[in-house]
Amino acid sequence: MNIKILVCTLLSVLSVSAHAQEVTIDSLQEKEADTDVGIFPKRITETLDGLRISGYYRFIGNYRDMKESYPSMQNNRRNIFIGDDAQIPQLSLNISGRVSETTSFGTDLFMWTPMTGAGQAENVKGLNLGVNLYGSFNTDFGSFNVRAGGIHWYELSSFTFQTNRGYNRYSLFERNPWDPATKRVDSRYDDFFSKGALGQDRRWGMQAFQGLIVDGASLPYDFYGSLMYGKTQLSGGVNPLPNNTIAGKIGKKFKNNTVAINTFNNVTFSDSTQKNRIGLNVLTGTFDIKQSKFQLSGEIGAGRYYSNETDKNNWGEAISVKLNLPKLSKKHNTEIHYYRISPKVLNNNGSFINTSVAEAPSYLNNSGNTQAVIVAPNSTMNAIGQMVNNRQGLEINTDLNFDKFKLSLGYSISAELENLSNKINYGHPINNIARSHFYRWAFPSGVGPYQNLNKIYRGVYETLDLLEVDANGLPLQKKFYNSLEVNAKYKTKLLNKNLYVFYLGQFNSAQNKLKPITDFSDQALLRTYYHQLEAYYKINKYLLWCNYIGFERIIASYRTELDAVSLKPKNQTGFGFATGFDIYLGKNAGLYLRQRWMNYADSSFELDRFKGFETTAEVKIFF
C-alpha cells in the first residue's frame, strides 16, 4: 500500500516537473511574509551609518641606569620599560556611532604590547572608558541629555564632584599621557606662556563616573540641573555589594549670575551581610555673581561621613569663597580664596583631600577592582589651590602680564582645625615621575628604604612622622602651613627663533604656630623648597630643544622622626638636570626625547639616596 502511494506520488511529481521553471532570485533580501518556514530574519532592515573611529597611538619607553639606588633596586639598576603603567595604552580607538538623530553610542578599544619579546601571548586588549550610550530629547519642560554606561567625564562642584584644577603652576618638561598633539612644535610652550594653561583634554577638572547621568537645560524659570546615579572610580568595582552614588544639582540663572544646590551621596556597607551602613553626604550651595569686573563665586555647605563608629549627626561645614578683584589694569589680576572644611566632611570625589577620616578610604573603596588611588589620611603639605579637609586657609593668587614677561604669584596660609594627624605628607616634584617609575604597575604605599614613600599615579609623596604626640598618638598641637609660589615666564627670540624660559619656585613650611609667610627658620616642623628652571628653544619648525634644571631642599626639624644611626631629622637634597627634543613628525604626530640625570640624597638617612639617569622616548600620533 505504502509503495503504491510512493510510486503515485513520484509519478505525480515527475509529471508536473515537466512544466517546472526555476524561480529567479534577484535580491539577498527576502520578503518577511513570503513563507513561515526557514531562515529568519528574512531581511536586515536597518543599518547604522556613520560609524566613526578616532584615537591615538602612543609609544613610550624608558631606560634607566642608576649608579646609586635604593636597596630594593640593587639587583636591577638598569631597567628597560616599554609602555605607560598609568593606564594609558599604546593604541586607543574611539568608536562611536549615531543610531538616530538624538541617540548615539561610543566605546573605546585599546591595545597594548609590552614588547618583552613574548609576542602575541603577552599582548593586552580591553576597554578604557567602557561602553557609553547617549541620548537627548526635548520636551515642553526643557531639554535633556542622557548618558548611560560609562565611563563619563563629569563635574558638579568643587565639594561634590570635581578634581582640583589648581593655578596652572607646573613644570612642562615631562609630558603627560593626555597631552594633546599640537599644531606647531612649540605650541605647547607658547600656549603655556600666553594663556597660562595648556590645552587640556576633556577630562581636565572632571571626575570619572559610570552609570546614568541626566542633564536638564532650559527648564522652566531658567532652571537647569543634573542627576547622577551610579559609581565613581572610588566606589566602583564589579563586586555586587552595593556601593552606589546618587548626586546632582539644580540651579537657576539670573542673567549672568547663577546659583545652584549640589549634592553628592555615597552609601555602601562595611560588612558582607550588610548590617553596617557606611557612607557620606555632601550638600552645598554654589553661586557665581559677576558684577562688571568683579566676580564673587563660591560654594558653601555641609557634609558628613557616617559609619558604625561615628555619630549619625556628624555634619560639618565646607566653605570655599573666591573673590576676583577688579582688574587694576589689563596686566594685573588677583584672586582671593578663603576655604574652611570641617574634618567631618569627607568626599574623595570632590576636589579636596581627606586628611581626617582614617577608616574611610578602605571602606568606601570596598568594591575592589577600581582605580587604585591612595587617599591620604595624613596631614598634607600641598600646592596652592589644593584644598584639604580639617583645614581653613587663605590664598591670594596674582597674575602679572607684560609682553615678554609674565609672573604668577601665589600665597597661602592655612591652619588645621583639629590636631588629628601625627604625620605630614609632602612631595618631591624634582624627578617626581622618574622616582614613580621605581614602582611599576601598582600604586604601593609604605615603600622605599624607610617604608615612607607612597606612589600615586605618576608621583611619589613621602610621609614624615611627628615625635610630639600624646598617649593616643595624636599630635600635641595643631599644624599651620604656609606656601609661596612663583611662576615666571619669559619669551624672547634667540637667533630669530622663539625661546621660552620658565621658572617655578615653591616655598612651603609647616609649623605649630601661625606665621604670616613661609617659615624659613628651623622652628618649622618641615620646610620644602623647590626650584625648576626650564628653557625651550625652537630650532626650526620640526625641532624644539628642551632643557631643565631642578633643585629641591627638604628640611625637617628635630621634633620629627630621627634616623636611628645619625640621630638627625630628614635633610634631603635633590637635583635634576635634563635635556631633550620635541620633533614634529607631521600633522598630529610628534616624537619626544628626554634625557634626565638625577641625584638625590638625604644626609641624615643613609639609605635614602639615588643617582643615575633615565632616557625616555615617546611617539604620539592622533588620528
Added chain:
Amino acid sequence: MKKYLLLLSIPFVIFSCRKDNLVEGPNIDDLLGEFGITEAFKADRDTVNFANGENVLFTAKFNKLTDWEIHITGQNSGAKKVMSGQSREINASNGTWEGSTTDLPFFKAENCDAELIIPDITDTYTESVEVRAPKTNAGFLLSDFESGVFDPGWTKFVQTGADMDWGIKNDASGSPEKNHYLNMAGTVSWDWLIGLLDFNATAYGANTFPLSSNADNEYFNCLLYGEAGNNESVILFQFKEDENSDGTFNETNEDMYALEVRVNWEGWQLVSVKYSDLTALENGQPATPKGNGVHNPDKLGIVSVLDLADPAQGFASTRIDYLIFTQNNALQP
C-alpha cells in the same frame, strides 16, 4: 475538492497504530502505599564456592514497588558487594551474587554478612554466607605478585633515593587480592622516575603475550592504591609492540601506547582501559605512534610500569596489584 481530501488523508493512511500501553511508569499506588515484606529475605545457600562457578541467590517479595539494596560485606577482607533495584521482588534476575566486588578489596575465603536495606524502613533483614573459595577471573594474568619475588624474566630498575621501599609485600590485610602486592615508595629528588618494572612477554614463554588481534576486545586492568598526604604518584603504563616480530621492541619504528594514571585517590581502585583506547604519548602529550599506528595487542611484547612523581614534591607512595588482561569486558572484580 476530493483530491484535496485524498491528499489530506495520506498521513492517516500511512500512520501505524499507537502502542497499547495504558500506563507509563511505576504504579503510583505501589509507590505511595505502606511498605510490607511478603516473603522473607533469604539466601539459597549457606556456603558457596565461587571458583567452581557457584552463585548465591537472594530472594524476597514486597507488597509494593520498592527501592532496595543488598550490602554483602566480607568479615575479614572488608570487601563489599552492593546490589540494588526497584522492584516488587528480589529474584534470580536481580538478586544473584556471582562473587564479584563493588568496593575493593576482593572477597576472600571468609564469612560474609548480607543485609537488605529498604530506604526509610528501620527493620533489618540479614543473612550469612560462607565463601569457601572466591571468584576467579578469566583473562591473562600478568602478575598478582603472590610468588612473593620478582620473576627473573621481568626487568626492574629502582632509583637509589631516600626512604626507598620499592618491592613486593606480604600483607594479607592490606592486599586487595590474596596476600601480596607491589609497594612503590620513595623519594627521588632529581628525577620523576622512582622505579620501573617491565613485564616482558618472554618471561611467559613467548615473544608476545597471548592476546587476540582485536584491540576493541582486549582490556588491561590493574588495582592501584593511593595514599593521602604524600606526593601524588603518577603511574605510566607503556605497551610496547613488536610489530616486525623480531623479538625486540624498537622505539624508533614500532608502536608504543601508553596510559598515564595520576593516583589522586585514597585506597584501592580498579583501573581498566580498552586496548584500542590507549594512545601514544610523548612527554605526557598525545603523539603520533612511531610504528604502523595500529593497535596490535597480539604483537604486544612488553608491558612497562613506571612509577613517577614530581621530584620537587618529596616522598611518594603507591601500590599495585593484580595486573590482568581480560577479553570483551573490563575486569568485573
Added chain:
Amino acid sequence: MKRKSTYGLLVLLAISLGTVAQSKKKVSFVGGARSLMTNNQLLVTDSLPDTTSVKRNSGGYALIDLGVNIKPNDNTEILGMFRIKNDYGGFWGAGVNFDVRQLWLKGIIAKKVRYQIGDINLKQTPFTLYNHQADRLDDLPEVFGMQSRVVDYEKFYRRNTWRQQGANVDFALNFSKYVKEVNFNGYMLRLGASNFASIPDRLMGGATVGVQITDDLYVGYNRASVFDVKGTVADSNTFHNNVNTINAKYTKAINKNTLTVRAEAGKSLSCQTFDTLAPELTDYFINASASFEVPKIKTTFTLGYLNVGPDFRSIGAQSKAINYGNRPVLYGRYTNAQAARSLSLLDVIADDGLYNRSINPQMAQYNQGYNIVMPFGMATFNRNGIYARVAHKTENYSVRAETYLLSEIRGMGTTALRNMAQHKLNASVNLNNYLKTKNKFKMHAGLNIQTSKRTGASLGNVDFKRNIITAGLQYELFKNMEILGGLTMLSAKGTEFTEDRNDYEEVTYFNQTNYDNQQRLLGGGLKYNFTDKIYLSAYYQSIQNQLANQADYTINQFGILYNMTF
C-alpha cells in the same frame, strides 16, 4: 503638466541614484547597545534569622553589539558581530568581555538557490522545528515586557525560531500546470561536537517541500531528523529521532468571510541503534483547526483538534526555551541554610541566564507551577483534545479568548487519565480613544487558568490549579514619555505528581507534590522612547513569592535600562 512630469522624473532619478549608492555600499553596520543597572534587595521570611546570605546587591552592564555587514558583491553577504561588554562598576578596563556574537554568510547561487552558512535562525512547523516559548507569559505589561525582550534579543528568539549553527538552502520552482509553485528548503545543523571519547557528533537535518497548489491551497511535507554520526566515537551505538509530517492550509472565501483550514499530521521515531535497553519510541500526532474570520464583526473564530501521542518525540519541537535546571543569577541561594531559591516570575521574565539559545536533545525539565497543560507547546506529548479561540479587535479595544480541553492518552502510573484545561482571556483597551486625549493611554489585562485533575486513581488522584493574572497600563505623560505600571500574579495550588526519568527518558518514579505557591509581581516605571527601537526606562518592581515548603521571600529591584537596536 509636463513641468510636473519633469520634476517627477528628477525625483525618481534622485531616488534611483540613492538606491544605487545604497546597493554599492559594501560595508554597513547593524547591532544594538544596552546599558542596565539594577539595585536589588532580598527579604526573607524564615523561622531562623538569616545571617549568612547577602540581602542587597547591585549589578548591571553596558554592552555594544557591533555587526559588520559586508556585501562583497550583489550575491553575497557576510555578517560578523562583535560584543563588547563592560560590567557595571568595572573601571579602566576591568570587567570587560569581548565576544563574537554571530557570524554568517548568506548568498545566492546562479540566481536560483539561496544559502546561508554559520549562525542561522530556523523554524519549520510546530511539530518539527519550532521554538514554542510555551512558558512565556502572554501580553506582559510593558514594564516587564522590556526585560522579556532583552531575553529574546540575548537568545536570538524571533518568530518562534531556534538559533542554530549549520547551513540552509532554499529554492523554488514555478509551474504552468497542476500546481502553482513548489518551495524547497533544506538544512543541516550541528547540535553537538564529539568529545572523541564517548559523545558522538550529533547533527540535525531537515527539509520542507511546500507545494502551493493554488492560491488557496498549500500542502507541505516536512522532515526533521536528529542523528548521531557513526564513527565519530568508538561506540557504534547511535541515536536517531526522525519526524515526518504533512501539513496543509486551505483558504476559502464565503461571502465576505474567510474560512481557513489548517492541518498537520505526522509520525516520529526515536531510537538507539545498538543499545538494547533503549526503548524504540514511535508515535503520531494530528493537529487540525478551522478558523472563520468575520470582518463585519472584526472577529475570528477558531476550533481545533489536537492529538499528540505519548511516544511522539521531536527534539526540534519539544526543546524548551527555559531551562528550569538553571539557577537564577539573582540570589541563587537564600536563607540561613543557603537553600537554593526557587524561581519566581521575576526570574522567568527577566533572567536570560535561565534560557537556552538552541535546541537540546535531552528532554527538558518542566515546571508544573508555570505550565502543566502544554509545557512543550502544541508539541506536548500525551495530549488529546480540542481547543477553541475567539479574537475580536477594533481600534479601541481587543479581546482574545482561548480554551484547551485536553486529556492524557496514556496514564502516568495509573490507568486513570488526567484531564487538563487551559483557559486564557486577554483584553486591551486604548483608553485615549474614549477619553479623547492625544496622549496614548492603554490598559490591558489577562487571565490564564490551567487545571489538572485525575480521579479514580486512589492514591494517585490529582487536583491542581494554576492561575496567572496580568494587568498593565501605559500612559503617555508627554510626547514619547510613558508611565508604566504592571501587575502579574501567579497562584499554584493543589496536588500533582512530577516524574523522575532515567537516561532513556523512561519514567522511573513519581513524586507527589503539594503546591501552595502565591506570587505577586508589581512594577512601575518611566519610559522614554527615542524611536521604536531605542528607549530609556527607569523601573521598580517587587516580587513576593510565598512557597509551601520553602521560606517565603520578596525581591525588590530598581533598574535603569537604556536599550538601542540598530
